[in-house]
Amino acid sequence: MANLRDIRRRIKSVKNTAQITRAMQLVAAAKMKKAQDQALAGRDYAELLNKVLSNLESNFEDDVHPLLRTREGGKELILVISTDKGLCGALNTNLGRKILSEKPEADIVTVGRKLRVQLGKAKYHLVADHEVRDPVPFSQARPIAKQLTNLFLEGEYSRISIAFTRFISTLTQEPVIVPLLPISHESIGKVNEVEGGDDEIVEGAGAGADYLFEPSPMGVLDALLPLYINFQVYQMLLESRASEHSARMVAMKAATDNANKFIKELTLEYNKVRQAAITSELLEITTAMKAME
Amino acid sequence: MSLHLEIVTPERTVFSGPVGNVYMPGSNGEMGVLEGHAALITALEPGELRYEQGGQIHTLAVGSGFAEITQQRVNLLTDMALGEDEIDEAQAEEAMKRAQEKLAKISHSDDAEDLSHLRATIAKSMAQLNLKRRMH
Numbered sequence: 001m002a003n004l005r006d007i008r009r010r011i012k013s014v015k016n017t018a019q020i021t022r023a024m025q026l027v028a029a030a031k032m033k034k035a036q037d038q039a040l041a042g043r044d045y046a047e048l049l050n051k052v053l054s055n056l057e058s059n060f061e062d063d064v065h066p067l068l069r070t071r072e073g074g075k076e077l078i079l080v081i082s083t084d085k086g087l088c089g090a091l092n093t094n095l096g097r098k099i100l101s102e103k104p105e106a107d108i109v110t111v112g113r114k115l116r117v118q119l120g121k122a123k124y125h126l127v128a129d130h131e132v133r134d135p136v137p138f139s140q141a142r143p144i145a146k147q148l149t150n151l152f153l154e155g156e157y158s159r160i161s162i163a164f165t166r167f168i169s170t171l172t173q174e175p176v177i178v179p180l181l182p183i184s185h186e187s188i189g190k191v192n193e194v195e196g197g198d199d200e201i202v203e204g205a206g207a208g209a210d211y212l213f214e215p216s217p218m219g220v221l222d223a224l225l226p227l228y229i230n231f232q233v234y235q236m237l238l239e240s241r242a243s244e245h246s247a248r249m250v251a252m253k254a255a256t257d258n259a260n261k262f263i264k265e266l267t268l269e270y271n272k273v274r275q276a277a278i279t280s281e282l283l284e285i286t287t288a289m290k291a292m293e
Numbered sequence: 294m295s296l297h298l299e300i301v302t303p304e305r306t307v308f309s310g311p312v313g314n315v316y317m318p319g320s321n322g323e324m325g326v327l328e329g330h331a332a333l334i335t336a337l338e339p340g341e342l343r344y345e346q347g348g349q350i351h352t353l354a355v356g357s358g359f360a361e362i363t364q365q366r367v368n369l370l371t372d373m374a375l376g377e378d379e380i381d382e383a384q385a386e387e388a389m390k391r392a393q394e395k396l397a398k399i400s401h402s403d404d405a406e407d408l409s410h411l412r413a414t415i416a417k418s419m420a421q422l423n424l425k426r427r428m429h
Binding site for chain 1: 299301302303304305306319320321324331332333334335336359361368370
C-alpha cells in the first residue's frame with residue numbers, strides 16, 4: 001500500500017491542477033458569453049445581406065462581375081480559422097481532420113496558430129497567416145477579405161473556401177467548409193444554411209422581381225460584393241471565436257470535475273491508509289502490553 | 294398591409310416593424326418610400342433616416358449601406374444606426390478629428406480602400422453631429 005506522504009503529495013498536486021483548470025474555466029466562461037453574443041448578433045445582418053444578395057444575384061448573368069465568375073481549373077484556396085491556444089477539447093483536431101479528408105490538395109491561408117502548425121506538417125502550402133485579436137474587431141476582417149479577393153482576382157486560385165467551426169450551442173460545435181468565392185447562388189445558399197437562419201431566401205415579391213438599381217447595377221454590385229465578403233469573413237471569425245471559448249469552457253469544466261473526483265478518491269485512500277496505520281500501531285502496543293504482563 | 298421596415302447593423306437588429314413611410318439618404322439623394330414602391334436596390338450614404346410609426350416621426354443617424362425595397366418591405370443594411378439619445382457628441386467629434394488627421398497624412402498614398410474608409414468615417418460622424426445639434 002502506498003505510503004501516507006506520497007498520497008498527501010498527490011492530493012496537493014491534483015488540487016493545484018483543479019485550481020488552474022477552474023480559473024481557466026471561469027475566464028473562458030466570461031469570454032464565451034461575449035463571443036456568443038457577438039456571433040449571434042451578427043447573424044441577423046449576415047442573413048439579411050445574404051437574402052438581398054441572393055435576390056440580386058438571380059437578376060444577373062454569371063459573368064457580369066469578376067467576383068461572380070466561375071472559372072474552370074486552377075487551384076483551390078482555403079481560409080482556415082483555428083485557435084491560437086490549445087486546451088479547447090477536440091475543436092482543432094476535428095477541423096483539421098475534416099480538411100485533410102475533404103481537401104487534400106489545396107493551399108491555405110490561416111488564422112490561428114494551432115492548425116497552421118498542424119497543416120504545415122501535413123505539407124499544405126501556406127500562402128499567408130493572419131493574427132486576430134480577441135474580441136474580434138471588424139477592422140481585422142478587412143485585410144483578410146481583401147487578400148482573399150486579390151488572390152482570387154489575380155487568377156491563380158479559382159475557388160476560395162473558408163474552413164471554420166460553426167457555433168451551434170455551448171455544448172455543440174461543428175467543423176464546416178463553405179465556399180466563399182466565386183459568389184454563386186449555391187454558395188450564398190450554403191452560407192445561409194450555415195448561419196442557422198430561417199430558410200426564407202425566397203420571400204414574397206423578393207426573388208425574381210426585376211429590381212431597379214441606384215446608382216447603377218454595377219455601382220451596387222461593386223459596393224455590395226466586397227461588403228459581403230468582408231462580412232462573411234468577419235462573421236466566420238466570430239463563429240470560430242464563440243466555438244473556441246465554448247469548447248474551452250466545457251473542456252475545462254470537465255477537467256475540474258475530474259480533478260475533484262480524483263481528489264475525493266485519493267482522500268478516501270489516504271484515510272484508509274491512515275486508519276490501517278493506526279490499527280497496526282494499536283495492535284503493536286497491545287501486543288507489547290500483553291507480553292509485559 | 295403596411296410597409297414593413299427592418300433596420301439591421303452588424304451588432305443588432307435596430308428596428309423591425311410596420312411603418313407608414315420611410316425617408317432614407319440614397320446615393321442619388323434623399324428618397325421617400327411608401328407602400329407599393331417598385332422593387333429597388335440602392336446604396337445608402339451616411340445621413341439621416343426618418344420613418345413614421347403611429348403618427349410619430351422617428352429619426353436615426355445612419356452610416357453607409359444598402360436598402361432593398363420591395364412592395365411591402367424595406368430591408369436596410371447599414372453599419373451604423375443611432376437614435377438621437379444614443380449619439381455621443383464628444384465621441385463623434387473625436388472620431389471625425391482622428392479620421393481627418395489620418396486623411397491628411399495618407400492622401401498621397403494610393404490605397405483607395407483606406408481612403409474611402411476614412412471618408413466614410415467622417416461622413417458618419419457628420420451625420421451624427423448634424424442630427425444631434427438640430428434636435429437641441
